[in-house]
Amino acid sequence: MVEKIRIEEMIVVEGKNDTLTLKRWFDCDTIETNGSAIPEVILERIALALERRGVIVFTDPDFPGEKVRKVIDQEVPGCAHAFLPKADATDHKKRKVGIEHAGFAALKAALNAARSSTMELPADFDPVPFSRLMEAGLIAGADAKKRREQVGELLGIGYNNSKQLVKRLEQFRISVEEFEVAMKQLEKEQNE
Incomplete structure (x- = not known):
């Protein structure tokens, strides 16, 4: 049996299938939003996870996934974000897009490239014009x-x-x- 890669941060996903896919290859814990109408109790859990372990928001590369990401970024700023290219998350036979359709290499690359987001710009930051x-x-x-x-x-x-x-x-x-x-x-x- 291949040893799973440990992810220390909590990973926020949209649903159960995303969790099952990640747990297939990673030793990780997830928080499921169960859709884009995120209850306050879930936002509180994400805030606690951010404070204690760190959080990676890892949503589907589609409109609902982007909506979830925006809500979390607004309500719990400071989370890291992992982005999966749509091509790597598409089941062409079923014509569906989601993390649950991605392979190990794409998931690993996205999680490794997770970056923190923050709204406050440091004084020395020089944005792309x-x-x-x-x-x-x-x-x-x-x-x-x-x-x-x-x-x-x-x-x-x-x-x-x-x-x-x-x-x-x-x-x-x-x-x-x-x-x-x-x-x-x-x-x-x-x-x-």
């Missing part, structure tokens, strides 16, 4: 949506619309240097 996002073709243009999706995956911050991208780059303290490395990687992949 909006003009650079425009120049990179991430705000407008025919391929902007696809490019944002690819950059989000490279940076480990998930898919974002134009407005979310600006916010997430700041929330997850993506430096100009990190952004430029991701853009070079994106250009390299597109030229291959």
Whole structure:
């Protein structure tokens, strides 16, 4: 029997199938939100877990998953977030998207890349200028949506619309240097 990888932080997932999938490969504890209408008692449990062990929010890469993530980020700031690319979480036969459809390698990569989010910007933080996002073709243009999706995956911050991208780059303290490395990687992949 292969020894499971231990995850110290509590992992917040949407449901039972997500928990079962994670426990198949990881020695971990989860908190299930059971949907996007998160009860106060669950938010309190997440806050306690954050205080005692740390929390990784790991929701499905879809609209309901993003809604859960936003509620938790607003109500319990400071949690780490893991993002799974939609391609790695899709069951093409059933046409469903969710953590429960992802394989070990994708889950491990997403959990390893989890990043903390915070709303307060440190005085010395230098955000990626909006003009650079425009120049990179991430705000407008025919391929902007696809490019944002690819950059989000490279940076480990998930898919974002134009407005979310600006916010997430700041929330997850993506430096100009990190952004430029991701853009070079994106250009390299597109030229291959």
